[in-house]
Amino acid sequence: MRIQILVNLTESIYTEEMGKIVTITEAKAQFSALVEDAIRGDEVIITKHGRPVAKIIKYQKPELVFGSLVGKLPKEWEEIDFDDNSHMDEAWAQWRRKLDAMEL
Numbered sequence: 725m726r727i728q729i730l731v732n733l734t735e736s737i738y739t740e741e742m743g744k745i746v747t748i749t750e751a752k753a754q755f756s757a758l759v760e761d762a763i764r765g766d767e768v769i770i771t772k773h774g775r776p777v778a779k780i781i782k783y784q785k786p787e788l789v790f791g792s793l794v795g796k797l798p799k800e801w802e803e804i805d806f807d808d809n810s811h812m813d814e815a816w817a818q819w820r821r822k823l824d825a826m827e828l
C-alpha cells in the first residue's frame with residue numbers, strides 16, 4: 725500500500741513538471757497519438773518500471789545564424805585557403821611514383 729501511494733505521488737510529480745506520462749507498452753500502442761500530442765506542444769514522458777527513460781517533444785529546427793562563428797575559429801584558420809589544391813599535386817606525384825615503382 726505504501727509503495728503504491730509513493731508511485732502515485734511520483735507519477736503526479738512527473739505529470740505536473742514534465743507532461744503526459746505513459747509506460748513503454750502504452751507508448752507502443754498509441755505512438756501516433758503521442759507524436760500528435762508532442763506536435764501540439766505537450767511533452768510525453770515514457771517510463772520503464774516506473775522511471776522516466778525517454779521524452780517525446782516537438783522538433784524545433786535549429787536556428788542558423790549566418791556569421792555566428794566569426795571570431796570563434798582559431799587564428800591559424802584565417803590564413804588557410806581552402807580553395808587551394810596545390811598540395812594535392814605533390815600527393816598525386818608521390819602516388820604515381822609508387823605505382824611506377826610497382827611496375828603495374
